Structures are given as structure tokens and as C-alpha cells.
Amino acid sequence: MKHYRMSLLASLLAANLFGCQVQSGSSHNAPQATPAPVALLQQQALASDLGYSLVESLTVEVGPRLAGSDKDLVAVEWAESKLKELGFDRVYKEAVQVPAWDRxxxxxxxxxxxxxxxxxxxxxxxxxxxxxxxxxxxxxxxxxxxxxxxxxxxxxxxxxxxxxxxxxxxxxxxxxxxxxxxxxxxxxxxxxxxxxxxxxxxxxxxxxxxxxxxxxxxxxxxxxxxxxxxxxxxxxxxxxxxxxxxxxxxxxxxPSSQGFATSYNVIAEVTGSSKPEEIVLLGAHLDSWDQGTGAIDDGAGVAIVTAAAKLIQDLPQKPARTVRVVLFAAEEIGLLGGKAYIQAHKQELAKHYMAAESDFGAGKIYRMDVNVAATALDEVKALAAPMANNGVAFGDNGASGGSEVSMLPAQGVPVASLRQDGTDYFDYHHTPNDTLDKIDAAALAQNIAAYAQFAYLMADSRLQLRPILSQDVQE
Amino acid sequence: MKHYRMSLLASLLAANLFGCQVQSGSSHNAPQATPAPVALLQQQALASDLGYSLVESLTVEVGPRLAGSDKDLVAVEWAESKLKELGFDRVYKEAVQVPAWDRxxxxxxxxxxxxxxxxxxxxxxxxxxxxxxxxxxxxxxxxxxxxxxxxxxxxxxxxxxxxxxxxxxxxxxxxxxxxxxxxxxxxxxxxxxxxxxxxxxxxxxxxxxxxxxxxxxxxxxxxxxxxxxxxxxxxxxxxxxxxxxxxxxxxxxxPSSQGFATSYNVIAEVTGSSKPEEIVLLGAHLDSWDQGTGAIDDGAGVAIVTAAAKLIQDLPQKPARTVRVVLFAAEEIGLLGGKAYIQAHKQELAKHYMAAESDFGAGKIYRMDVNVAATALDEVKALAAPMANNGVAFGDNGASGGSEVSMLPAQGVPVASLRQDGTDYFDYHHTPNDTLDKIDAAALAQNIAAYAQFAYLMADSRLQLRPILSQDVQE
Structure with missing residues (x-):
């Protein structure tokens, strides 16, 4: 029965009866209709097991991947190979020097x-x-x-x-x-x-x-x-x-220091249809601590942003901007991949339209905060309204963006924080108990739906989000 | 308010308005009035923190105590000293030879x-x-x-x-x-x-x-x-x-075998007032595995039977039979303390009126089963009726007695199984997670009340519980 209704919904969506494109140049508080792909992305995310299969694969086939260790490079190979397999428009990696340490x-x-x-x-x-x-x-x-x-x-x-x-x-x-x-x-x-x-x-x-x-x-x-x-x-x-x-x-x-090693930020892109030089960045980190298999921290985030971007990659009509997935190196040992990214992309940061990072397990997202120009806040709120259908309310203008992305507001980049239920996150975080069985597949899919909707809306938005006020940032 | 009501209850109990002595020679299904001490024992058990303080002391001051290890002897000293301190009529220990093994x-x-x-x-x-x-x-x-x-x-x-x-x-x-x-x-x-x-x-x-x-x-x-x-x-x-x-x-x-070592069953008694040679045995085991601190297995049992017997020790009028607490050695490695007890007390087993063991953590007791002569079952059920006030229903005649005590029916000894809620017991059992924080003090007190009531009722009972049918034993 449920399946039948889903099919009906899909037909209605395909016929574009539910939505229409965002009105061009909307700059006031006029209600915006939901773009058809936004509902479709939610439906597809909730019906897909891609995200779960990604974190399952990462935890089983790689497991612990401490930055600078041999397994860190296995993870980089895994990521590059998975992203290519998924058919992203562009997949590449960027070297990051990291200190190596053994427990x-x-x-x-x-x-x-x-x-x-x-x-x-x-x-x-x-x-x-x-x-x-x-x-x-x-x-x-x-x-x-x-x-x-x-x-x-x-x-x-x-x-x-x-x-x-x-x-x-x-x-x-x-x-x-x-x-x-x-x-x-x-x-x-x-x-x-x-x-x-x-x-x-x-x-x-x-x-x-x-x-x-x-x-x-x-x-x-x-x-x-x-x-x-x-x-x-x-x-x-x-x-x-x-x-x-x-x-x-x-x-x-x-424990012992093992000198320095080379790790990599692994990057995948869905090329924007009309403004490919502008970037909506979805971040997560590929490295993990060594005690568990890095399932909630941050295999979940890797799966969430990758699966979300893959849904956009597969849309018949791509959004205007490029959606860039960055699987950062060496987050755990000091945001080193994020710092290297800022260095490597300094000239391009002005073209970063929006960024967000998933690095808090797979608990359900209940709210989205942003850090955008105060003048744009009401419009962003209206734009994000369809995310409520997936349980994501709009919050306030006090987002940090999380982990590596939290360094971007200082560079003028607008960010969002998709707030997850982290009630039990610190039961497992950084322990041997950070294993696959702690991830709820349904909650993971809800995260993927939220990131896919967010990325699409931002990549296709006509709003002016800058300049942000970095003093607005409150966590 | 609650405290006031407890005080009122205590006054009423002291005035003996609630109960009277069991009718002498009752051998049919006539309703039996609740002996006053039975309600009093419950009240005292629920108001006391003795049990919790015992398991806290054992886990903090001794900790892991694998049979045959140095810490096993520390535990024996701890037990002997605690039992003496509590003022039992008699405290002694009996040697048990045990193999020693190191993980x-x-x-x-x-x-x-x-x-x-x-x-x-x-x-x-x-x-x-x-x-x-x-x-x-x-x-x-x-x-x-x-x-x-x-x-x-x-x-x-x-x-x-x-x-x-x-x-x-x-x-x-x-x-x-x-x-x-x-x-x-x-x-x-x-x-x-x-x-x-x-x-x-x-x-x-x-x-x-x-x-x-x-x-x-x-x-x-x-x-x-x-x-x-x-x-x-x-x-x-x-x-x-x-x-x-x-x-x-x-x-x-x-791992390695370390030859043999001497351990001890540590025993305490409340001497019976009129039939001191007859025994109601309350068992638990003093040894533990070495990964945790032996809180639920079986620090809880040690605390439960010790605190229950202490309440009887402190009654102004002792029951007829002797209540004997046996803290068995080397349960985990093959019921060795139980086997040694049977050897050492062979001549006395015919005088064991009833036995039960607490070795399943500190989850609440919800039911009591027994293994007694079929002809006595209804009378035992009537005798145990006051335990319902503490949440303990009467079950059936299919008890094993548990752990060491499960060897006693084969010797003709009637036994009881006070069934506990073990829903989460095997989450912690035999792991490093067997630590004090897994014990709920209120549930522990309810166990102590149940064992105290059980021990008193059995030690003062006039029922004939033998011969048991060992083929009745079903777990």
C-alpha cells in the first residue's frame, strides 16, 4: 500500500503538479512554491539504501583510518574509487601534509x-x-x-x-x-x-x-x-x-610520533548547469580515530553528503551552481584538511555560495540554522520551507557550519548548520563503540534527504547571501 | 509525606496490628496470617542502604577477584571481616582447592x-x-x-x-x-x-x-x-x-595456567532459636571474572543475601532454624565452592530445610518458584503470600535454586528460585562493563526484602518440604 502511494506521488511529481520553479528575482517575503525536484529528492533519499551501503562499505572494507596511518590512504583510495563509480562529473584529490601518530x-x-x-x-x-x-x-x-x-x-x-x-x-x-x-x-x-x-x-x-x-x-x-x-x-x-x-x-x-605523512582531501562535483564556477560545498571528514571503525564519526557524514550529491547528480536537470562534496583529511587531529582546502582554494572562496558539513553521526536533523546576510534571512527561511516536510524546521542566523566549514565564515563564506539529534552521539564518539550498529538506517536516510534538498535549493537559489556578518556566528 | 506514612506503618507494625504468628500445625489450605516480622523486614530492607554499601565496598576495595588469584584472597578477607563486623552469630570459612589461570x-x-x-x-x-x-x-x-x-x-x-x-x-x-x-x-x-x-x-x-x-x-x-x-x-x-x-x-x-591455589567458602550464620541444627541456606558467590569489578556477578548477590540475613540477625526474636549465608568460592570456574560445600557438609545436608542462591544481578524479583514435595506446594504458596506485597508472585514447583544451589536437589534438599528481571543482565555479565554503575539501588533493596522475607518464612515454617521429586526440576 505504501509502495503504491509512493508511486502515485512520483507520477504526480513527474507531472510537476506539486511545484513550479522559484519565481525569478524574488527578493521579498512572497511565498515561494516548492520546486519539484525538492520533493522528489526527499522521496528518493528515503527510498534509497545508498547512504547506508556507503557507510557499511567504509566501515567494513576500510575500518579505522587514523590520519597519517596506512589505513588513511586505503580510505582515500576507497573514497576516490566510490566517487568515480557513482559517476560524479568530476572526482579529484588534493594532498594534505599530516603528522602521523601511533596509539x-x-x-x-x-x-x-x-x-x-x-x-x-x-x-x-x-x-x-x-x-x-x-x-x-x-x-x-x-x-x-x-x-x-x-x-x-x-x-x-x-x-x-x-x-x-x-x-x-x-x-x-x-x-x-x-x-x-x-x-x-x-x-x-x-x-x-x-x-x-x-x-x-x-x-x-x-x-x-x-x-x-x-x-x-x-x-x-x-x-x-x-x-x-x-x-x-x-x-x-x-x-x-x-x-x-x-x-x-x-x-x-x-604512543609514538611517526613523523609526517601525505593524506588527501577527496573531492567530487556535480557541475552546475548555468553558474558552474559558483560552489555549494557539502563537507564531511574521511579520517577517523583508531579505536572504532569510524561509523558515526564520520562515516555517517561521508555517506550523507555523498549520497545527497549523487541524488543531484542523477537529476535530469542540474541546478545552476556546482555542488562540491569535500571529504576532508585529518579533521580529528586539527582540521588539517580544512586548512589545506582554504589555502588551495583561496582564490575561489569568493565563489563559494554556501557551505555545510555533516559531522555529528546519523541522528535525525530537526533544524537548520544559517549564517547569511541579515537582509537575506527571511528569504532563505522561505526558500528552506519545503525542508519542513522532512522534519527540518528553520532556525536562526547563528550557524557555524561545523568542523572544517566553521573556518569559512571568517573567509566571508555563508554557511548552514543542519542540526542533528545528538542525544547519544557522545556515548560512542571516539571510542571502540563507534561501529556500524550504532547507525539507524532510517535516520541516515532522513539526513540524506535534508542535505540533498539543502544543496539543491542553495545551488539553484537566486538570493544574495553576502556579505555575512561574522560576528553573527554563535554556537 | 512518604516518610510520615512509613513511620506510621512502623508504629502499626510495632503494635502488631497487622499480623500474628502462623497458626501452629497448619497443614491444610487455611489462609495464614502474615507474621509481623515479614512486613517489618520488607520495610527495613527498603529503607536501608546496607546492601548497596556492601556491593560498593566489594567493588571499590577489592574489585576483580578471579578464583585462585591474589585478589580472590583479598575478597575472602573482605568477606570474613564484613560478616564479623555485622555481628552474625557465627562466621567461618572452609578451604576450597581451585585451579589458577591468568588471562x-x-x-x-x-x-x-x-x-x-x-x-x-x-x-x-x-x-x-x-x-x-x-x-x-x-x-x-x-x-x-x-x-x-x-x-x-x-x-x-x-x-x-x-x-x-x-x-x-x-x-x-x-x-x-x-x-x-x-x-x-x-x-x-x-x-x-x-x-x-x-x-x-x-x-x-x-x-x-x-x-x-x-x-x-x-x-x-x-x-x-x-x-x-x-x-x-x-x-x-x-x-x-x-x-x-x-x-x-x-x-x-x-593466557596461562598457574597451578592450584586455596580459596574459601565464607560462611555466616544467624543461629536458629529452637531448631538451630536445621539450615535455611542463602547462597551467592564471592569470586568474579577479572574483566569488570564483579558488581552484578556476583557482588549484587553477596550484598543481597548478606543484607537479608543481617536483618534477621537483628530481629528481637530469631526464627526457629539457622539462616546460613554461604559466599561460595570459584563459582565461575565450575561451581567448585558448591562442590566443596556438599563434600564438607554431606552429613548435614539432610538438615538443610531450604536453599536459594542470588546470582543474577540486581534486577527486581517478580516471582518465586520452589522445588518441594508436591504435597506441600499449596501450603508453601500460602506461606509465601506476603511476599506479593514486595512484588513477588508465587510461581510453580519447577525451581533449580540457581548456580551452586542447583546441585542441592540431587541431595534431596528443597530449593527456591527467586526470579529476577534479567532483561539487561547479559549486556554486562562477564565483561569489563560489570561495574557498580549498572546496579540500581532501589531494585537491590527490593531483592534484599524478598530474600529476608523468604529466609524468615522458611526458617520459621512448620511445613514438611521433603521428599522432593528431583524429576520435577525444570528450568
């Missing part, structure tokens, strides 16, 4: 007051411990700010333990509040003479698996080993601290 | 067609691989039965992969259906010339952590290494097999 082993245990093994992993980029390991008492802080406020006397010679819980929220905003301890904790701890940093994983789960993620050093500050422990392990340390402030840890970690 | 390391990867690391762990008691590891093609079976039906030609020289999913069910019955592959798979695979066994974890979760558990060898069959992989890893292997039947694995495992 090695990480072992930890509580030595006193109650000996127990702990489950930890190195933070990305961490140095190792001496081969014999490090053994020291710990000093606990609620947050990075509390560590910053501490005296050297409290910290010197100790292992700093930043024990901040990450709040669960649909927007994922808890991550932003706690991630400073991961990224800056080692520098702040070393400034005060700490011998190592351990943090409660920046995540919302209660699984005994630690979350990794990038950390940073500072040239003039000594480099100390940095690791995350799982939430149950952090609870265990807390329970011991409640009994005895003298908790002693032993740490042994063997 | 070592376990690494695995898919070598072809798509190289990827896997997350595995050794099954309990497994031998290791040669130091260089094992590399071989895999042959997949849906179940132990399918492996048994296979020809030698299919299996010889291969790594057998038993890929049976465990069904989620409130009773945990899915475990019984799939666990044969874990316990017997290595023998059946080796009979046909396999070089190793890997199984999909016997569990219901989708976490990338493998479940361990005991496996067995047979004297005349060669001993091959046996490991479990996590559910997402098994999915990954399946996805590769769907593309290419020639999937090659590499396995390196270094």
Missing part, C-alpha cells in the same frame, strides 16, 4: 589504597611514559578551570585527574563544556609541574571504554603523557578518594 | 580480505597460541549443533567461528541456548581438526567489549585456544564473509 599500548592501575587495574587510553598526540612507567599520587580537579586556579604546590609531582562529567544534550553542548580538560589539560597541568594528566572520558556513556580525542602541547611547556579513563573507572577513583585522599596511580603508555 | 593478552586481526583489528578476549581456562600466533582461514557456524554436524573436511586446519546471537529475555533463557558454543565449542572444533575457536560473545549488548566465561577441554581431545569477540566484531566478520568466504584471522593469546 601504542596504555596500561594503568591503582596502586593504593586498593590495587585495581584501570581501563585507559592515550589522548591523541600524547607522548609516552618512560618505559618503566610513572607512579605518583593523584590530585583531582572538577574542571580545567579548577586546575588553572590551583597552586603549583598542590600539583607539582602529581598526576592531575580532571574529573568533569559531560552533560547529555540533544545539541551535544555538554561536549564543548568539558572538552577543554582534554585539549588543554596537559599544558595547564605541566605548567604547575604535574607528571601526567588523566581525565574522565569526555562522553555521556557508562561503558568501560575510554574516549580518545586530540590534545595539545605548547612549545615552551614540558610535554607530559595524557590519557583518558572510562566513566566507571573515574567513578572508582572517586570512590577511593572519598575514603583516602592518597590515591596512587601507575601509568605505562607507549 | 594474559589477546590480540586478533582480520588479515584478509580487509585488514582490521578485532577486539577479543580469551575464554576462561583457554590455552594460549604459540608465541608467533595462529593465522588461518575461518569457517563459520550458526551454532554448536551446526559445528557438530559439520564434516572434518570443512573444519580441519581452520579457525572455527561460532556466530550465535543471544536472545534478550527477562528470564535470561537466551544464555542457556547459546552458551554451549562457549563451553563445548573448543572440544567439538578440535575433534574435527580446527586450530582455534572464536565465538560471538554470549551476550545481548552491542558494545565493543567481549564477554568471557568458562570453557572446557576434554582429556583425549587436543587443546586449542578459545576466544570471544564482541558483537560489533562478529558483525564485521559476517559482513566480510558476505563478500568473500575466505576470511583469514590472526590470533595471539597468552
Amino acid at each position: 601504542g599500548e596504555a596500561k594503568a592501575s591503582i596502586v593504593a589504597p586498593f590495587p585495581q587495574p584501570l581501563v585507559i587510553t592515550a589522548l591523541g598526540g600524547s607522548v609516552g611514559t618512560p618505559e618503566a612507567g610513572i607512579q605518583a599520587g593523584i590530585v583531582r580537579f572538577d574542571s580545567l578551570a579548577a586546575l588553572q586556579a590551583a597552586s603549583e604546590a598542590e600539583v607539582a609531582g602529581k598526576i592531575v585527574f580532571i574529573d568533569q562529567k559531560t552533560e547529555r544534550h540533544i545539541t551535544g553542548k555538554g561536549y564543548g563544556k568539558s572538552v577543554g580538560g582534554r585539549s588543554q589539560g596537559a599544558v595547564e597541568a605541566a605548567k604547575k609541574g604535574a607528571v601526567a594528566l588523566v581525565i574522565r572520558s569526555i562522553g555521556t556513556d557508562h561503558d568501560r571504554m575510554p574516549h580518545t580525542g586530540m590534545m595539545h602541547y605548547q612549545d615552551d611547556i614540558s610535554r607530559i603523557p595524557a590519557a583518558a579513563m572510562s566513566a566507571p573507572d573515574a567513578d572508582l577513583v572517586d570512590a577511593m578518594l572519598a575514603r583516602d585522599p592518597h590515591v596512587v596511580l601507575s601509568l605505562k603508555m607507549s | 594474559g593478552e589477546a590480540k586478533a586481526s582480520i588479515v584478509a580480505p580487509f585488514p582490521q583489528p578485532l577486539v577479543i578476549t580469551a575464554l576462561g581456562g583457554s590455552v594460549g597460541t604459540p608465541e608467533a600466533g595462529i593465522q588461518a582461514g575461518i569457517v563459520r557456524f550458526d551454532s554448536l549443533a551446526a559445528l557438530q554436524a559439520a564434516s572434518e573436511a570443512e573444519v580441519a586446519g581452520k579457525i572455527v567461528f561460532i556466530d550465535q546471537k543471544t536472545e534478550r529475555h527477562i528470564t535470561g533463557k537466551g544464555y542457556g541456548k547459546s552458551v554451549g558454543g562457549r563451553s563445548q565449542g573448543a572440544v567439538e572444533a578440535a575433534k574435527k581438526g580446527a586450530v582455534a575457536l572464536v565465538i560471538r560473545s554470549i551476550g545481548t549488548d552491542h558494545d565493543r567489549m567481549p564477554h568471557t566465561g568458562m570453557m572446557h577441554y576434554q582429556d583425549d581431545i587436543s587443546r586449542i585456544p578459545a576466544a570471544a569477540m564482541s558483537a560489533p566484531d562478529a558483525d564485521l566478520v559476517d559482513a566480510m564473509l558476505a563478500r568473500d568466504p575466505h576470511v583469514v584471522l590472526s590470533l595471539k593469546m597468552s
Whole structure:
């Protein structure tokens, strides 16, 4: 029955009874009729399994693909080959130099007051411990700010333990509040003479698996080993601290820097029909952390933007502008692919009409925010109205664009943020649990529909989106 | 408000307005009034945090306590000291000889067609691989039965992969259906010339952590290494097999036998007021697997039966029979503490009036089954009626008693099974995720109330529960 109705709908759409082209030069708040392809793209996206088959293929045939590793290049080959197979008008790649790092082993245990093994992993980029390991008492802080406020006397010679819980929220905003301890904790701890940093994983789960993620050093500050422990392990340390402030840890970690390697941004294009030099950019990142198979981060995004662009590639009538899919290299280790893209395309950024990135798993999109000229906001809202049919409401002018794309507003490029339900994203993100079974195929298809509609509407829009006000950006 | 009502209830109970002693010599189906202590025990159990504090202490101050390990003896000391501290009438321990085994390391990867690391762990008691590891093609079976039906030609020289999913069910019955592959798979695979066994974890979760558990060898069959992989890893292997039947694995495992060690059953008693030589046995097991902290398996059971017996210890008027808490040694590696108990107490088993064991986490108890003389069933049902007030319905005469206690019906001992909601038990069981945060304190208290009521009713009962019909036992 459902199938019959879908066919009927398709016939009606083919007969163009539902929509007509956007009125030319519309610059006021007049209601705009839905272009026929916008409804068709939704229908096709929801009926297709292309997106799921892409993320399945990437996780099974490539799996973990840490930037700079051998598997990173396998992923690049996979992407280039898939994009060519899908018949995009143009497929190419651009080299990006990336530092290579290997996780090695990480072992930890509580030595006193109650000996127990702990489950930890190195933070990305961490140095190792001496081969014999490090053994020291710990000093606990609620947050990075509390560590910053501490005296050297409290910290010197100790292992700093930043024990901040990450709040669960649909927007994922808890991550932003706690991630400073991961990224800056080692520098702040070393400034005060700490011998190592351990943090409660920046995540919302209660699984005994630690979350990794990038950390940073500072040239003039000594480099100390940095690791995350799982939430149950952090609870265990807390329970011991409640009994005895003298908790002693032993740490042994063997991560290592492996010099530099070449990775690639892999790019595919649907050539615009009348303004091919203007770009609507759909981004995702191809690299992943090494603990899982990179399904939600960011195999999902790769699948979403690729499948969305493929639907546009297959339209009988292409939109005006070029839709460019960029599968960025080395997002996890510092947006390196995004920085290389900006360098390589500097002359072309003025021709970037709009950009958005999918890098938040496969939870359903419920809202789209943008960052466009204030004068264009109402018109963009009207243009995006048909996306409501796919569950995507229009939000406000406070988008960042996400991940690599968040660097584009500073270059004057308008961006959008298609907001996803990230309630459980930080249960799995950067852990061994980032595997295919965490992706819901129906939600993935809804994402693809939204990106396809967004890309089409933007690629065919006659609105003037610039100049953006970069001070409008609020996340 | 709730607190006020509880206080009022306590006053009423103290005034004995709710109940009276069981009518003496009741042997027909006459309704029995609720003894006052039965309601009081429920009230006290639900208001107390003793049970939670016990499992918290065991998981924090001892943690993993694999039978035969150093930590096993720490657990024995912990138990003896806690039971003494709680003021039981008698606390003692009985030696049990146990084999010691160390998990070592376990690494695995898919070598072809798509190289990827896997997350595995050794099954309990497994031998290791040669130091260089094992590399071989895999042959997949849906179940132990399918492996048994296979020809030698299919299996010889291969790594057998038993890929049976465990069904989620409130009773945990899915475990019984799939666990044969874990316990017997290595023998059946080796009979046909396999070089190793890997199984999909016997569990219901989708976490990338493998479940361990005991496996067995047979004297005349060669001993091959046996490991479990996590559910997402098994999915990954399946996805590769769907593309290419020639999937090659590499396995390196270094578990080792460590000879024999002495462990102990730790026992506490509330001496009966008029028939102290007759025993109501409440069992749990003190040992745990080594991957988690042994919270649900079986820290919960240790807490439940200890806290239940403590409530009876503190009653102003003790019941007729002795309530004996037995914290068994070495359950996980083959019910060794239970077997030793039967040997040591052979002469006394005829005086065991009733026994039950808590070894299924801390999910709420919803039903009690028994195994008693058919002639006593209706009377036992009437006696247990007050337990309904705590959510425990009376079931049937098909109880096994669980774990060690399941060996007692063969010795003529009546048993009960207090059935718990085990819907999520096999998400965590035997994994690193068996940690304190998986225990709900309110559900734990409900268990304690049920065991306290059960123990009191049985210790003060005038019913004749023997002879039991061992052929009545159905699980």
C-alpha cells in the first residue's frame, strides 16, 4: 500500500503538479512554491539504501583510518574509487601534509589504597611514559578551570585527574563544556609541574571504554603523557578518594610520533548547469580515530553528503551552481584538511555560495540554522520551507557550519548548520563503540534527504547571501 | 509525606496490628496470617542502604577477584571481616582447592580480505597460541549443533567461528541456548581438526567489549585456544564473509595456567532459636571474572543475601532454624565452592530445610518458584503470600535454586528460585562493563526484602518440604 502511494506521488511529481520553479528575482517575503525536484529528492533519499551501503562499505572494507596511518590512504583510495563509480562529473584529490601518530599500548592501575587495574587510553598526540612507567599520587580537579586556579604546590609531582562529567544534550553542548580538560589539560597541568594528566572520558556513556580525542602541547611547556579513563573507572577513583585522599596511580603508555605523512582531501562535483564556477560545498571528514571503525564519526557524514550529491547528480536537470562534496583529511587531529582546502582554494572562496558539513553521526536533523546576510534571512527561511516536510524546521542566523566549514565564515563564506539529534552521539564518539550498529538506517536516510534538498535549493537559489556578518556566528 | 506514612506503618507494625504468628500445625489450605516480622523486614530492607554499601565496598576495595588469584584472597578477607563486623552469630570459612589461570593478552586481526583489528578476549581456562600466533582461514557456524554436524573436511586446519546471537529475555533463557558454543565449542572444533575457536560473545549488548566465561577441554581431545569477540566484531566478520568466504584471522593469546591455589567458602550464620541444627541456606558467590569489578556477578548477590540475613540477625526474636549465608568460592570456574560445600557438609545436608542462591544481578524479583514435595506446594504458596506485597508472585514447583544451589536437589534438599528481571543482565555479565554503575539501588533493596522475607518464612515454617521429586526440576 505504501509502495503504491509512493508511486502515485512520483507520477504526480513527474507531472510537476506539486511545484513550479522559484519565481525569478524574488527578493521579498512572497511565498515561494516548492520546486519539484525538492520533493522528489526527499522521496528518493528515503527510498534509497545508498547512504547506508556507503557507510557499511567504509566501515567494513576500510575500518579505522587514523590520519597519517596506512589505513588513511586505503580510505582515500576507497573514497576516490566510490566517487568515480557513482559517476560524479568530476572526482579529484588534493594532498594534505599530516603528522602521523601511533596509539601504542596504555596500561594503568591503582596502586593504593586498593590495587585495581584501570581501563585507559592515550589522548591523541600524547607522548609516552618512560618505559618503566610513572607512579605518583593523584590530585583531582572538577574542571580545567579548577586546575588553572590551583597552586603549583598542590600539583607539582602529581598526576592531575580532571574529573568533569559531560552533560547529555540533544545539541551535544555538554561536549564543548568539558572538552577543554582534554585539549588543554596537559599544558595547564605541566605548567604547575604535574607528571601526567588523566581525565574522565569526555562522553555521556557508562561503558568501560575510554574516549580518545586530540590534545595539545605548547612549545615552551614540558610535554607530559595524557590519557583518558572510562566513566566507571573515574567513578572508582572517586570512590577511593572519598575514603583516602592518597590515591596512587601507575601509568605505562607507549604512543609514538611517526613523523609526517601525505593524506588527501577527496573531492567530487556535480557541475552546475548555468553558474558552474559558483560552489555549494557539502563537507564531511574521511579520517577517523583508531579505536572504532569510524561509523558515526564520520562515516555517517561521508555517506550523507555523498549520497545527497549523487541524488543531484542523477537529476535530469542540474541546478545552476556546482555542488562540491569535500571529504576532508585529518579533521580529528586539527582540521588539517580544512586548512589545506582554504589555502588551495583561496582564490575561489569568493565563489563559494554556501557551505555545510555533516559531522555529528546519523541522528535525525530537526533544524537548520544559517549564517547569511541579515537582509537575506527571511528569504532563505522561505526558500528552506519545503525542508519542513522532512522534519527540518528553520532556525536562526547563528550557524557555524561545523568542523572544517566553521573556518569559512571568517573567509566571508555563508554557511548552514543542519542540526542533528545528538542525544547519544557522545556515548560512542571516539571510542571502540563507534561501529556500524550504532547507525539507524532510517535516520541516515532522513539526513540524506535534508542535505540533498539543502544543496539543491542553495545551488539553484537566486538570493544574495553576502556579505555575512561574522560576528553573527554563535554556537 | 512518604516518610510520615512509613513511620506510621512502623508504629502499626510495632503494635502488631497487622499480623500474628502462623497458626501452629497448619497443614491444610487455611489462609495464614502474615507474621509481623515479614512486613517489618520488607520495610527495613527498603529503607536501608546496607546492601548497596556492601556491593560498593566489594567493588571499590577489592574489585576483580578471579578464583585462585591474589585478589580472590583479598575478597575472602573482605568477606570474613564484613560478616564479623555485622555481628552474625557465627562466621567461618572452609578451604576450597581451585585451579589458577591468568588471562594474559589477546590480540586478533582480520588479515584478509580487509585488514582490521578485532577486539577479543580469551575464554576462561583457554590455552594460549604459540608465541608467533595462529593465522588461518575461518569457517563459520550458526551454532554448536551446526559445528557438530559439520564434516572434518570443512573444519580441519581452520579457525572455527561460532556466530550465535543471544536472545534478550527477562528470564535470561537466551544464555542457556547459546552458551554451549562457549563451553563445548573448543572440544567439538578440535575433534574435527580446527586450530582455534572464536565465538560471538554470549551476550545481548552491542558494545565493543567481549564477554568471557568458562570453557572446557576434554582429556583425549587436543587443546586449542578459545576466544570471544564482541558483537560489533562478529558483525564485521559476517559482513566480510558476505563478500568473500575466505576470511583469514590472526590470533595471539597468552593466557596461562598457574597451578592450584586455596580459596574459601565464607560462611555466616544467624543461629536458629529452637531448631538451630536445621539450615535455611542463602547462597551467592564471592569470586568474579577479572574483566569488570564483579558488581552484578556476583557482588549484587553477596550484598543481597548478606543484607537479608543481617536483618534477621537483628530481629528481637530469631526464627526457629539457622539462616546460613554461604559466599561460595570459584563459582565461575565450575561451581567448585558448591562442590566443596556438599563434600564438607554431606552429613548435614539432610538438615538443610531450604536453599536459594542470588546470582543474577540486581534486577527486581517478580516471582518465586520452589522445588518441594508436591504435597506441600499449596501450603508453601500460602506461606509465601506476603511476599506479593514486595512484588513477588508465587510461581510453580519447577525451581533449580540457581548456580551452586542447583546441585542441592540431587541431595534431596528443597530449593527456591527467586526470579529476577534479567532483561539487561547479559549486556554486562562477564565483561569489563560489570561495574557498580549498572546496579540500581532501589531494585537491590527490593531483592534484599524478598530474600529476608523468604529466609524468615522458611526458617520459621512448620511445613514438611521433603521428599522432593528431583524429576520435577525444570528450568
